[in-house]
Amino acid sequence: MNAASSGLPRPVIIIEECKGCGRCVAACPKEVLRISTTVNGMGYRVAEYVGEGCVGCAFCFYNCPEPFAIEVHKEDDRS
Amino acid sequence: MIIKSKGFYEEFERKAGRKRTTHYCAGCGHGIIQKLIAEAMADLGIQDDTVFVSPVGCAAFCYYYLDCGNVAGPHGRAAAVASGLVRAIPDKIVIAYQGDGDLGAIGFNNAFQAANRGDGFAHFFVNNALYAMTGGQLAPTSLPGQKTTTSPYGRDVVKTGEPLKVCEIFNQLDRPVYIERVSVADTKRIMKARKAIRKALQIQKEGKGYAFVEILSPCPTNMRADSVKAAQFVTDEMEKTFPLGCLRDRSDEEAPCCMDIAPRSVDDIVSADYEGDEITDMPDIKERKYKFSGFGGQGILSLGLVLADAASELGRHVSWFPSYGPEQRGGSASCSVVVSGLEIGSPAIDHPDVLVAMNQPSLERFLPTMQSGSVLIYESSVPLEIQVPEGVTVYPFPAADIASDNGVAKAANTALLGCMVELGLLDMPDEDVAAALARSFAAKPKLVDSNKKVFEAARAYARERLV
Numbered sequence: 001m002n003a004a005s006s007g008l009p010r011p012v013i014i015i016e017e018c019k020g021c022g023r024c025v026a027a028c029p030k031e032v033l034r035i036s037t038t039v040n041g042m043g044y045r046v047a048e049y050v051g052e053g054c055v056g057c058a059f060c061f062y063n064c065p066e067p068f069a070i071e072v073h074k075e076d077d078r079s
Numbered sequence: 080m081i082i083k084s085k086g087f088y089e090e091f092e093r094k095a096g097r098k099r100t101t102h103y104c105a106g107c108g109h110g111i112i113q114k115l116i117a118e119a120m121a122d123l124g125i126q127d128d129t130v131f132v133s134p135v136g137c138a139a140f141c142y143y144y145l146d147c148g149n150v151a152g153p154h155g156r157a158a159a160v161a162s163g164l165v166r167a168i169p170d171k172i173v174i175a176y177q178g179d180g181d182l183g184a185i186g187f188n189n190a191f192q193a194a195n196r197g198d199g200f201a202h203f204f205v206n207n208a209l210y211a212m213t214g215g216q217l218a219p220t221s222l223p224g225q226k227t228t229t230s231p232y233g234r235d236v237v238k239t240g241e242p243l244k245v246c247e248i249f250n251q252l253d254r255p256v257y258i259e260r261v262s263v264a265d266t267k268r269i270m271k272a273r274k275a276i277r278k279a280l281q282i283q284k285e286g287k288g289y290a291f292v293e294i295l296s297p298c299p300t301n302m303r304a305d306s307v308k309a310a311q312f313v314t315d316e317m318e319k320t321f322p323l324g325c326l327r328d329r330s331d332e333e334a335p336c337c338m339d340i341a342p343r344s345v346d347d348i349v350s351a352d353y354e355g356d357e358i359t360d361m362p363d364i365k366e367r368k369y370k371f372s373g374f375g376g377q378g379i380l381s382l383g384l385v386l387a388d389a390a391s392e393l394g395r396h397v398s399w400f401p402s403y404g405p406e407q408r409g410g411s412a413s414c415s416v417v418v419s420g421l422e423i424g425s426p427a428i429d430h431p432d433v434l435v436a437m438n439q440p441s442l443e444r445f446l447p448t449m450q451s452g453s454v455l456i457y458e459s460s461v462p463l464e465i466q467v468p469e470g471v472t473v474y475p476f477p478a479a480d481i482a483s484d485n486g487v488a489k490a491a492n493t494a495l496l497g498c499m500v501e502l503g504l505l506d507m508p509d510e511d512v513a514a515a516l517a518r519s520f521a522a523k524p525k526l527v528d529s530n531k532k533v534f535e536a537a538r539a540y541a542r543e544r545l546v
Contacts, residue, residue, distance in 0.1 A: 017099055021106035021299070021306040027266050042097070044105065058082045059266040062273070065110025067117070067144065068099045072082040 106306020155186025197254025
């Protein structure tokens with residue numbers, strides 16, 4: 001069962017908007033974000049979610065300097 | 080629930096290249112700060128009532144991103160533009176956003192005066208202790224010992240000054256409502272910054288006045304660090320010089336009211352019955368050009384004004400054009416008066432028809448410009464040592480003596496007016512000139528009679544000795 005279907009909180013990283021600065025990785029209190037080996041169209045190695053452990057605090061969102069690179073989805077958006 | 084950005088355009092249409100990505104470097108604090116401002120605007124429901132003034136610097140392109148009204152200010156002038164906006168559209172919310180080079184250096188006075196006036200806008204000051212856009216040079220806010228491209232061995236505060244603490248300086252002013260310094264170096268600090276930004280905008284929504292928020296912000300590129308280390312520099316080094324905290328919060332107080340200064344009507348200020356004159360052309364009134372010249376303080380400009388006033392009351396076209404130095408008294412002063420029955424082309428006079436000269440420099444300067452058929456009246460205690468151009472009629476006149484002998488030493492100008500009347504140089508009824516003279520002393524009624532005496536004595540002298 002992955003995070004999206006479990007209804008658990010999870011960060012959603014939009015790969016093409018991420019500049020790989022690492023602020024979200026440093027800010028995550030649960031240490032469940034990391035810089036991946038994936039390189040996006042701008043040439044950045046982007047952040048990724050390890051897949052579990054997110055508590056939905058949105059620290060990553062507020063530390064991210066890009067408007068659209070990261071969102072935090074919480075359980076009540078199940079549809 | 081999805082936590083995501085609000086208050087931004089969905090697509091950055093004005094921006095070249097990628098339409099959902101900012102132009103900022105990876106890890107730049109501007110993006111974090113603008114995310115907080117955009118979110119606050121959206122949450123407060125003020126986007127459609129807000130005008131955001133972009134600065135010059137890295138944040139010059141805020142108008143690409145923020146979904147509200149946008150204006151771009153010239154370098155350093157965002158605060159001045161905001162001050163104009165709050166006057167032009169007082170019911171709207173205005174935000175000015177500036178970096179430390181923009182606000183702290185070239186634009187400091189604009190920002191300072193806006194804060195001192197308490198102009199009603201939210202002022203966001205992004206401090207990264209250097210000039211970023213131009214390549215990491217020393218800024219007014221650079222730290223003691225900080226290495227920048229123009230202080231490669233470190234900032235020497237003895238040579239280049241101490242870091243400019245803008246919050247502390249603004250906190251000396253009476254009018255700001257709210258002053259706080261925050262940081263976006265980590266989550267805890269970002270949350271405080273978020274609160275401060277929302278408060279500054281709430282103050283605008285309530286129309287309470289000037290709110291200033293300084294935001295310490297990392298510049299990984301010019302701090303020569305990755306984004307995490309740059310943020311660490313902001314916390315470990317910048318906060319030593321720029322301690323975080325709220326310096327002032329008067330947002331719970333009532334907004335200040337304007338002082339109770341009773342407005343005066345234009346009629347009070349100009350004159351009670353002034354309605355703007357209809358001027359009818361009078362082709363038979365010949366144009367005459369008068370030059371009055373002397374030392375400042377001799378009443379030269381007033382003499383010209385009396386003549387201009389008398390002619391104006393008679394419905395003639397008049398111009399009065401003064402020329403004087405920066406000194407209140409003692410320098411050279413002159414005025415050019417043109418009276419005509421028809422419209423006047425220029426108030427400047429190259430060749431006067433009548434020159435009234437009260438001192439030697441006046442003679443030296445203007446007598447050579449006189450042409451045949453013109454008239455010179457000069458203060459006869461001044462020696463006439465200059466060649467008089469051919470065809471100029473010369474009247475020496477003891478204006479100063481006549482004034483003193485009649486008890487008003489300063490009224491030499493009045494004496495000269497009397498002389499001009501008697502010599503028939505004014506083309507108007509005597510009583511109209513006398514009336515204008517009396518009007519000129521409207522604010523000092525005690526002087527009316529004494530000047531009238533000088534005026535009549537001067538006329539008598541001119542009648543007996545000159546005509």
